[in-house]
Amino acid sequence: MKALLALQHMPARSANILRDTLSDSSDDLRLLAYGMLDSREKQLTHRIQNALQRHADLTTPEERYLPARELAELYWELVYQNLVQGDMRQFALEQVQRYSNEALKHKVKDAGLWAPHVDVTWRLYSGNGWLYYGDQTRLSVDSC
Numbered sequence: 001m002k003a004l005l006a007l008q009h010m011p012a013r014s015a016n017i018l019r020d021t022l023s024d025s026s027d028d029l030r031l032l033a034y035g036m037l038d039s040r041e042k043q044l045t046h047r048i049q050n051a052l053q054r055h056a057d058l059t060t061p062e063e064r065y066l067p068a069r070e071l072a073e074l075y076w077e078l079v080y081q082n083l084v085q086g087d088m089r090q091f092a093l094e095q096v097q098r099y100s101n102e103a104l105k106h107k108v109k110d111a112g113l114w115a116p117h118v119d120v121t122w123r124l125y126s127g128n129g130w131l132y133y134g135d136q137t138r139l140s141v142d143s144c
Contacts, residue, residue, distance in 0.1 A: 072099035076116040
């Protein structure tokens with residue numbers, strides 16, 4: 001129990017340990033792990049809702065750059081922390097791609113967005129032999 005409580009203050013990737021604990025035979029440990037995962041997901045979801053509202057309130061690409069960047073990062077955190085699975089994971093990956101595309105179109109040299117953008121592009125790779133950046137750049141998978 002103490003070890004599980006210590007995970008509250010550990011890095012994001014500790015969610016995998018919490019997920020493993022969901023199948024533990026102890027009800028107390030399962031409930032604690034579920035509560036901790038749920039709390040992390042709710043915190044990120046709340047931040048996403050706030051960023052979506054800010055993004056919707058703005059009209060120009062310059063104004064929308066920071067909320068789009070934040071949304072890409074927050075959706076990426078849901079995936080990185082393994083807080084979403086199945087269809088929700090797919091949705092989160094698509095949102096990372098959408099908002100990172102938007103932000104990178106405005107500021108292509110934003111190095112902090114390239115790592116999640118490229119990773120998500122690989123995860124969403126459709127198998128047609130090409131990777132796309134926005135609507136313009138096409139990169140052959142064979143050349144990577």
